[in-house]
Amino acid sequence: MELPIQLSKDSREPIYFQIEEQIKALIASGQLSTGALLPSIRTLSKDLEVSIITTRRVYQNLEQQGFIRSTQGKGSFVAEIEEGLKKEVKVATVRLVFETAIETALRHDYSTEQVKEIFSDLMKDYEDKGKGE
Numbered sequence: 001m002e003l004p005i006q007l008s009k010d011s012r013e014p015i016y017f018q019i020e021e022q023i024k025a026l027i028a029s030g031q032l033s034t035g036a037l038l039p040s041i042r043t044l045s046k047d048l049e050v051s052i053i054t055t056r057r058v059y060q061n062l063e064q065q066g067f068i069r070s071t072q073g074k075g076s077f078v079a080e081i082e083e084g085l086k087k088e089v090k091v092a093t094v095r096l097v098f099e100t101a102i103e104t105a106l107r108h109d110y111s112t113e114q115v116k117e118i119f120s121d122l123m124k125d126y127e128d129k130g131k132g133e
Helices: 015-028 041-048 052-064 083-107 112-132
Strands: 068-071 075-078
Touching: 015 052, 015 083, 041 052, 052 068, 083 112
Parallel strands: none
Antiparallel strands: 068 075
């Protein structure tokens, strides 16, 4: 199974953190269900073109945080996560994306009002799409 993880070399966030956060988001959203087998450290390293050390760190951190459980010789599996933790992860994931978007807009010299206007326009577009279907 190849995980839909997108890494950004331009991000201020370290690669291991990007991977960790995206795996947590996949778990919290239900895209990776409880008990699902994760790719081996070696396979994920190869798929993402990162070092085995980086991937091992990700899996160790996720296990310490209770998102996955590893069994010697069998692999790493998605752990059962409480609804409250799922909600926290979802909120944190969306906030991180918004923060990145806002930082990008401000770097391009947009004002706060212009950023709000872009966001409002996008929300309206999504609402219109929802009503049109």
